[in-house]
Amino acid sequence: MPRSIHAILKEIYGYDSFRPFQEEIIQASLSARDVVAILPTGAGKSICYQVPALARDGLTLVISPLIALMKDQVDSLVANGVAATFLNSSLDAEEARLRISGLEQGIYKLLYAAPERVMNGGFIDDLRRWGVQAVAVDEAHCVSEWGHDFRPEYRQLAKLREQLPGVPFLALTATATHRVREDLVTQLGLRQPEIFIASFNRPNLTYTILPKAKPVRQVFDFVSARPGEAGIIYLQSRKGTEEMAAALAAEGIPARAYHAGLEPQVRSENQEAFLRDRARVICATVAFGMGIDKPDVRYVIHADLPKNMESYYQETGRAGRDGLPSDCVLLFSKGDFVRNLRFLEEMTDPEAAAIARRQMGQMIDFAESNQCRRRELLGYFGEKWPGDNCGSCDICLSPRETFDASLEAKKFLSCLFRIREKSRFDLGMNHVTEVLTGANTEKIRKWQHDSLSTYGIGKDIPRDDWREIGGQLVRLGYAQISEDTYQTVSLTDAGRAFLRSSEPLLLTRPPRRPEPSSTGKLARSGEIPCDEGLFQRLRELRKRLADERNVPPFVVFGDKTLRYLALRYPLTAAEFLGIPGVGNQKMADFGEVFLAEIAAWLKDHERLSFSEPEPAAPAPPKPMKSEGGVNATAMETVRLFQEGNGIPRIAALRSLTEGTVCSHLAQAVTHGMLDLNPRDFYTEEEEQRIAEAVAGTETGLDQLGPIHQALGGKITYEKLHLYRAFAKRVSRAAEGS
Numbered sequence: 001m002p003r004s005i006h007a008i009l010k011e012i013y014g015y016d017s018f019r020p021f022q023e024e025i026i027q028a029s030l031s032a033r034d035v036v037a038i039l040p041t042g043a044g045k046s047i048c049y050q051v052p053a054l055a056r057d058g059l060t061l062v063i064s065p066l067i068a069l070m071k072d073q074v075d076s077l078v079a080n081g082v083a084a085t086f087l088n089s090s091l092d093a094e095e096a097r098l099r100i101s102g103l104e105q106g107i108y109k110l111l112y113a114a115p116e117r118v119m120n121g122g123f124i125d126d127l128r129r130w131g132v133q134a135v136a137v138d139e140a141h142c143v144s145e146w147g148h149d150f151r152p153e154y155r156q157l158a159k160l161r162e163q164l165p166g167v168p169f170l171a172l173t174a175t176a177t178h179r180v181r182e183d184l185v186t187q188l189g190l191r192q193p194e195i196f197i198a199s200f201n202r203p204n205l206t207y208t209i210l211p212k213a214k215p216v217r218q219v220f221d222f223v224s225a226r227p228g229e230a231g232i233i234y235l236q237s238r239k240g241t242e243e244m245a246a247a248l249a250a251e252g253i254p255a256r257a258y259h260a261g262l263e264p265q266v267r268s269e270n271q272e273a274f275l276r277d278r279a280r281v282i283c284a285t286v287a288f289g290m291g292i293d294k295p296d297v298r299y300v301i302h303a304d305l306p307k308n309m310e311s312y313y314q315e316t317g318r319a320g321r322d323g324l325p326s327d328c329v330l331l332f333s334k335g336d337f338v339r340n341l342r343f344l345e346e347m348t349d350p351e352a353a354a355i356a357r358r359q360m361g362q363m364i365d366f367a368e369s370n371q372c373r374r375r376e377l378l379g380y381f382g383e384k385w386p387g388d389n390c391g392s393c394d395i396c397l398s399p400r401e402t403f404d405a406s407l408e409a410k411k412f413l414s415c416l417f418r419i420r421e422k423s424r425f426d427l428g429m430n431h432v433t434e435v436l437t438g439a440n441t442e443k444i445r446k447w448q449h450d451s452l453s454t455y456g457i458g459k460d461i462p463r464d465d466w467r468e469i470g471g472q473l474v475r476l477g478y479a480q481i482s483e484d485t486y487q488t489v490s491l492t493d494a495g496r497a498f499l500r501s502s503e504p505l506l507l508t509r510p511p512r513r514p515e516p517s518s519t520g521k522l523a524r525s526g527e528i529p530c531d532e533g534l535f536q537r538l539r540e541l542r543k544r545l546a547d548e549r550n551v552p553p554f555v556v557f558g559d560k561t562l563r564y565l566a567l568r569y570p571l572t573a574a575e576f577l578g579i580p581g582v583g584n585q586k587m588a589d590f591g592e593v594f595l596a597e598i599a600a601w602l603k604d605h606e607r608l609s610f611s612e613p614e615p616a617a618p619a620p621p622k623p624m625k626s627e628g629g630v631n632a633t634a635m636e637t638v639r640l641f642q643e644g645n646g647i648p649r650i651a652a653l654r655s656l657t658e659g660t661v662c663s664h665l666a667q668a669v670t671h672g673m674l675d676l677n678p679r680d681f682y683t684e685e686e687e688q689r690i691a692e693a694v695a696g697t698e699t700g701l702d703q704l705g706p707i708h709q710a711l712g713g714k715i716t717y718e719k720l721h722l723y724r725a726f727a728k729r730v731s732r733a734a735e736g737s
């Protein structure tokens, strides 16, 4: 018997309300349409296909690319009391046979499998016999060769789409690039899908870029300031990951390395140690990625320069999936760029090298920019960040002042002039700052740069600041950096003119760099204040319970749930059930132990009081949803509609289906942005018939599928969508009055 989707959310997952887009996606899928859901990491995609699977009869097949991912997902579902299973090569014959016999008996609601399995001869017949009612394609960007993790097997799924014509498909991805998004619809052969695109902003992530000086030291300082928190350190080379892990381990921090060159057994043991909270830190190459679904990664540090903006977004995106505040730190050095340029020179395909070089250039521009990191990052993916100050990037958190730098600029530029005059060649930024600050290096002695008139004239300013000033002068065009691998700095004509002029020059003051360790003390959005002592104690309990069950700790409870426990100190079953993330099954399995632990804690500790965080406050303005729940693509439709364009014309203009255009209008109607007349969409007689059908179905307006059926398929889904939007608008208005 179908249950309401809200009841499922509460009873199974322990959540009170849906996150943005979840409900719309679930409803679209339940109305038997193909759906594409493009939501950033941490937005809650799993619920988008799991809730419909539980709301409908029969089996839902979930295509998932990685064995490790499948197991964690299934463990989490089972912990919530859901009949889910997976089939893959990790199972022995006996185990696989048991599961298949369960499928024959129809005891499972969800089956996870990899695409190669699905396309094996005979499997589609099995699926039909097992009563498959829906297919979810997770990590759907894997179908696109433009994406970062293309899997050729995903291409086969178009055949599955063809062979299961009556079964709706739901494709999900966190991919941010337009090209991949478009490719995905075509490659999977989806039928007039309804497409939902959320903002890609990750409100709980704080972005910081620091000059890279002594990376091991910097990483160590950062990590040791966050006891108990898990993080990923990305490095470029395999050797780098091992050295970093060894250096951290030598200081007593449980750290492991992860790269493609490790023995498979060592690699999976290291990954497992990280997932199970035995290792706090994983030092990894980019090979460590998609398989990692750990929700409580509190920071991602790039100790080397990411390949491009997309990689940076993806890799930093692995922090804070659970929505709690997390840090993304990039240790930036132009030297990394030079090193990468050398790799590029070895590339045989000149076109690929040119693309890689351009993308790296964009990465450098991003790192060197003085603009809000969030705005720049989202802007790269074509999304506009509306506010001035995002409140959670290094630039916005410590806005930089400008200062009169005329004197400093003259010192720097004349130093370039003198070096050239003396040696007849230019040198790198490092050397210039060494001359300015009067360093005693071998090169300075060799070239007698200690005899220059500019030697030591900048002693009062730290070398890092000189480097920053030099960088700004380059950006202003007073100096330039050579394109070759030597990256020498030279004076330009504009620079020469400036040296002769008496014009004042304003520069941005070099940041008073916060110690990396202090960044954690900045205000972080989405923070849940709680009794930290109790929180630690509950974490230990969670780890014990998880180890006993041989699952990762987050399968028992997420950090968010533990923080709410340590904030509200529940003492009764009813109070415990009110905690986010506690569904009926977890209440039954873990309620008693956790309640006992909290009661025991309160015997020897005072009960502290905290103010509850704002309910579901996903932080500052949400760009693509600027108008209360309507995304940017829908806004565009609304704009065209308001300009007087009809639905078919908008569909043609925007290359969308009429169904999608209607769903955009429906969104706008529901959120009270558009005042439309239902008569423009359906007749009074049709309205009457729909109302009767709604009254006659058990799920009411929650699911359009049954209504559509009750009407004998005579009224289109587009009309039903709009009907629902109008009905919701009316009931909302009634509530409000």
Ligand code: ADP
Pocket: 015, 016, 017, 018, 019, 022, 039, 040, 041, 042, 043, 044, 045, 046, 047, 295, 321, 322, 323, 558, 580
């Ligand atoms: P994604 O796959 O999009 O990265 P997940 O499905 O892993 O995201 O969900 C991220 C986290 O958000 C999980 O801990 C999940 O339980 C939680 N979550 C999802 N939906 C909701 C909701 N409606 N209310 C509260 N938490 C939710």
Ligand code: ZN
Pocket: 371, 372, 373, 374, 375, 389, 390, 391, 392, 393, 394, 395, 396, 397
């Ligand atoms: Zn910012």
